[in-house]
Amino acid sequence: MRLYVNIDHVATIREARRTDEPDPVRAAVLAELGGAEGITVHLREDRRHIQDRDVRLLAETVRTGLNLEVAAEPAVLDMAEALAPMQVTLVPERREEVTTEGGLDLSGEAPGGRIGSAVEQLARAGSRVSLFVDPDPDAVLRSAELGAHAVEFHTGEYANARGEARGRELVRLARAVDAALDAGLAPHAGHGLTYENVIPVAALPDLEEVNIGHSIMSRAILVGMERAVREMRELIREAPSRVAEPGRWTPPLGHG
Numbered sequence: 001m002r003l004y005v006n007i008d009h010v011a012t013i014r015e016a017r018r019t020d021e022p023d024p025v026r027a028a029v030l031a032e033l034g035g036a037e038g039i040t041v042h043l044r045e046d047r048r049h050i051q052d053r054d055v056r057l058l059a060e061t062v063r064t065g066l067n068l069e070v071a072a073e074p075a076v077l078d079m080a081e082a083l084a085p086m087q088v089t090l091v092p093e094r095r096e097e098v099t100t101e102g103g104l105d106l107s108g109e110a111p112g113g114r115i116g117s118a119v120e121q122l123a124r125a126g127s128r129v130s131l132f133v134d135p136d137p138d139a140v141l142r143s144a145e146l147g148a149h150a151v152e153f154h155t156g157e158y159a160n161a162r163g164e165a166r167g168r169e170l171v172r173l174a175r176a177v178d179a180a181l182d183a184g185l186a187p188h189a190g191h192g193l194t195y196e197n198v199i200p201v202a203a204l205p206d207l208e209e210v211n212i213g214h215s216i217m218s219r220a221i222l223v224g225m226e227r228a229v230r231e232m233r234e235l236i237r238e239a240p241s242r243v244a245e246p247g248r249w250t251p252p253l254g255h256g
């Protein structure tokens, strides 16, 4: 099973100040060094975190595979088509949502319709196309009819469920994985997966890919906190001698 790391939150922190740090392109390199088998970013229409520049640079620099999430809207589809990343995942998008709240509603979709045309456009450009759907057999069949190569099952309900309900959600997910295989689609999963709940999902034998963002970014902030504070503490402690010594008045990490 491949781990794709979603690095949107790195850009969220940057956009909180509209500055140039932290850079998701650098974060992608580190995630790859850490063993990520792919990098996922969501280019939202409102550009609340990932920017066009990020996607362009990631398309050039990611060495594993870039999975670009976009809504089936012309402007972002055209960008995805032009960059032709290894994979594009079509997701539903609502401006007021905090994060993607559910899978695509494919009930009224037919080949040649909004989603079907988007799949065709992206596949023609050379990307593998995945549809983010709820773990339901109908959504799987519909995705296959629309020409998708893969389905990413929304694991939010699994993640939110507790006790027996979580067990039921896991069974639902496992059945959806089987349905995807029967339909000739690669089964992926993501949303709300954490260090605490990932094991049963990662143990599903035929699931090919998981996309995880929030939990890994949250942990990265905590496990990196001590070192970051220590480096600033050190810099402040050394400030008088650094000012006194020309040439040493540089940040310790070589940027700035």
Ligand code: PXP
Binding pocket: 006, 008, 042, 069, 089, 091, 099, 100, 132, 152, 189, 190, 191, 192, 193, 211, 212, 213, 214, 215
């Ligand atoms: N997969 C898709 C399609 C998503 O939209 C997201 C969230 O951006 C994720 C996976 C990752 O979810 P989380 O941040 O909860 O791990």
